[in-house]
Amino acid sequence: xxxxxxxxxxxxxxxxxxxxxxxxxxxxxxxxxxxxxxxxxxxxxxxxxxxxxxxxxxxxxxxxxxxxxxxxxxxxxxxxxxxxxxxxxxxxxxxxxxxxxxxxxxxxxxxxxxxxxxxxxxxxxxxxxxxxxxxxxxxxxxxxxxxxxxxxxxxxxxxxxxxxxxxxxxxxxxxxxxxxxxxxxxxxxxxxxxxxxxxxxxxxxxxxxxxxxxxxxxxxxxxxxxxxxxxxxxxxxxxxxxxxxxxxxxxxxxxxxxxxxxxxxxxxxxxxxxxxxxxxxxxxxxxxxxxxxxxxxxxxxxxxxx
Amino acid sequence: xxxxxxxxxxxxxxxxxxxxxxxxxxxxxxxxxxxxxxxxxxxxxxxxxxxxxxxxxxxxxxxxxxxxxxxxxxxxxxxxxxxxxxxxxxxxxxxxxxxxxxxxxxxxxxxxxxxxxxxxxxxxxxxxxxxxxxxxxxxxxxxxxxxxxxxxxxxxxxxxxxxxxxxxxxxxxxxxxxxxxxxxxxxxxxxxxxxxxxxxxxxxxxxxxxxxxxxxxxxxxxxxxxxxxxxxxxxxxxxxxxxx
Numbered sequence: 001x002x003x004x005x006x007x008x009x010x011x012x013x014x015x016x017x018x019x020x021x022x023x024x025x026x027x028x029x030x031x032x033x034x035x036x037x038x039x040x041x042x043x044x045x046x047x048x049x050x051x052x053x054x055x056x057x058x059x060x061x062x063x064x065x066x067x068x069x070x071x072x073x074x075x076x077x078x079x080x081x082x083x084x085x086x087x088x089x090x091x092x093x094x095x096x097x098x099x100x101x102x103x104x105x106x107x108x109x110x111x112x113x114x115x116x117x118x119x120x121x122x123x124x125x126x127x128x129x130x131x132x133x134x135x136x137x138x139x140x141x142x143x144x145x146x147x148x149x150x151x152x153x154x155x156x157x158x159x160x161x162x163x164x165x166x167x168x169x170x171x172x173x174x175x176x177x178x179x180x181x182x183x184x185x186x187x188x189x190x191x192x193x194x195x196x197x198x199x200x201x202x203x204x205x206x207x208x209x210x211x212x213x214x215x216x217x218x219x220x221x222x223x224x225x226x227x228x229x230x231x232x233x234x235x236x237x238x239x240x241x242x243x244x245x246x247x248x249x250x251x252x253x254x255x256x257x258x259x260x261x262x263x264x265x266x267x268x269x270x271x272x273x274x275x276x277x278x279x280x281x282x283x284x285x286x287x288x289x290x291x292x293x294x295x296x297x298x299x300x301x302x303x304x305x306x
Numbered sequence: 307x308x309x310x311x312x313x314x315x316x317x318x319x320x321x322x323x324x325x326x327x328x329x330x331x332x333x334x335x336x337x338x339x340x341x342x343x344x345x346x347x348x349x350x351x352x353x354x355x356x357x358x359x360x361x362x363x364x365x366x367x368x369x370x371x372x373x374x375x376x377x378x379x380x381x382x383x384x385x386x387x388x389x390x391x392x393x394x395x396x397x398x399x400x401x402x403x404x405x406x407x408x409x410x411x412x413x414x415x416x417x418x419x420x421x422x423x424x425x426x427x428x429x430x431x432x433x434x435x436x437x438x439x440x441x442x443x444x445x446x447x448x449x450x451x452x453x454x455x456x457x458x459x460x461x462x463x464x465x466x467x468x469x470x471x472x473x474x475x476x477x478x479x480x481x482x483x484x485x486x487x488x489x490x491x492x493x494x495x496x497x498x499x500x501x502x503x504x505x506x507x508x509x510x511x512x513x514x515x516x517x518x519x520x521x522x523x524x525x526x527x528x529x530x531x532x533x534x535x536x537x538x539x540x541x542x543x544x545x546x547x548x549x550x
Contacts, residue, residue, distance in 0.1 A: 088389030
C-alpha cells in the first residue's frame with residue numbers, strides 16, 4: 001500500500017463527429033497514500049476522462065495507471081476503490097438504507113451502514129424509496145454509497161455540483177473526516193476555493209494537460225490572485241511590479257492592471273506610494289482567466305480558437 | 307456467495323415495481339382469457355387433438371415466459387441510462403454475479419407467469435397430469451436460457467427509447483414464427499422456425515398439449531443459441547464499460 005496512485009503518460013482521444021477529440025494528452029502525476037488531492041480545472045479539461053481511466057471505466061490510448069501498485073480493474077475488484085461519479089441517478093424501488101446495505105455487501109471491509117447513514121445526514125431519509133428522495137438527499141445517498149465501501153482510495157468527480165449550501169458544508173466535513181482516517185482521496189472540482197479548503201494539493205488541468213501541480217497555497221499564489229485595476233499614468237511598470245503583494249503589472253494606456261499575490265497588502269502599498277491612483281477596481285480571480293493565462297504559451301489555445 | 311444481497315435486492319425490486327409486474331404478468335393472462343375464454347369448450351383445436359384452452363395455455367406460457375426474460379433488457383437499459391451500470395462497474399461485483407442476478411430475477415418472473423397461466427388454465431377447464439405439467443415446465447425453463455441472454459444483450463446495446471419497440475417487435479415475431487399463436491406444421495415458416503429458439507420454446511410448452519419433447523435437433527438449436535447469445539451478452543456488457 002506504500003505505492004499510492006501513479007499515472008504515467010496517460011493519453012485518451014475520443015472519436016468526435018468532426019474527427020478525433022483529444023481529451024487527455026499525456027499526463028503524469030502521483031498521489032501518495034493518505035493524501036487528499038484536488039483535480040482542478042474547467043469543463044473539458046479532461047478531469048472526468050482521467051478519473052474514468054483511474055477507475056478502470058475507460059481504457060487509455062497510451063500510458064499507464066496503477067492504483068496501489070495494481071491495474072485499476074484489479075484494484076476495483078479487490079474493493080480498494082470507492083467512487084462517486086459525476087452523473088448518475090439511483091435505481092428505483094429500494095429504500096436508501098437497502099441500497100446502501102447492498103453496496104456495503106459488495107465490499108470486503110465495509111463501514112457500518114447505520115454509521116454511514118448518520119455521517120451523511122440521511123437518518124430521516126433512510127427509510128424512503130430512492131425515487132421519492134429530493135435532489136439533495138439523492139446526492140447524500142450517492143456519497144454514502146461511495147463511503148460505505150470504506151475504500152483505501154475515494155474518488156469523487158465534481159461531487160458538490162447538485163448540492164445546496166448546507167449539503168456542501170456537510171459533505172466536505174464528512175469527506176475531511178474520512179480522509180483523516182489515513183485514506184487517499186481524489187476529487188475533481190471547478191472551484192479553487194473547494195480545492196483550497198479541502199485538499200492538501202491541487203493538480204490543475206486544462207485542455208487535457210497538467211498546467212500546475214503543487215500545494216494549494218502555491219496554486220493559490222499562482223492563480224488565486226485578485227486583480228487591481230487602477231488609473232495611474234507616469235509610474236513605470238517595474239516600479240508597480242515591485243510593490244508589496246503585487247505579482248505582476250501590466251500597462252494599458254493610462255490604466256495599469258496589477259495581478260496580486262495578496263491584494264490587501266498591495267492596495268495599502270499602492271495608496272501609500274501613489275496617492276494619486278484613482279478609478280480603483282479590485283476583482284476576484286476568475287479561474288477560467290487563470291487557466292487561459294497558464295496555457296497561453298502552449299499551442300492548445302490556437303486549436304481551441306480554430 | 308458473493309452478490310447474494312445484490313441478487314435479493316434485484317428480486318425485491320422486480321416485485322416492488324407494480325407496473326412492471328402487472329404488464330409482464332397481466333398481459334399474457336389477459337390475452338389468454340380473451341382468446342381462450344369465449345371458446346374454451348372447443349375440444350379439438352385446428353385438428354391438433356387438444357382443446358383450444360389447453361393449446362393456448364401452452365402457447366401463452368411460452369410467450370409470457372419469453373417476454374419476461376427479454377424484459378430484463380428494459381430494466382438494464384433503464385439502469386444504464388441512470389448511470390447505475392457504471393456505478394456497479396466500480397464495485398467488486400463480478401460480471402458473473404451481475405449476470406446471475408439478472409437471469410435469476412427474469413426466471414422468477416417467468417415462474418410467476420407459468421403459475422398464473424396454469425391456474426388460469428385450470429379455471430378454463432384444462433386438465434393435465436402432474437408429470438406432463440412437470441415435463442412441460444422443466445423444458446420451458448431450460449428453453450428460456452437463450453432468451454435470458456438475449457434480454458441482457460439488448461439491454462446493453464439499446465437505449466431506453468429504442469428498447470421498447472425492439473422488444474415488442476422481436477417478441478411478436480419470434481412468437482409468431484415459433485408457432486405460439488397457431489400451429490405451423492409445414493412450409494417456409496416451419497423451416498425457418500425450426501432454426502429459432504422460440505420454436506423450440508413453444509414446442510416445450512406444447513408438451514402440455516400432448517406434444518413430443520425435443521429431439522436432438524431441438525437440443526442442438528437451443529444449445530447453439532444459448533452459446534451465441536451469451537457471447538453477445540458478454541460482449542455487449544464489456545463494450546458498455548466505457549462512457550454511455
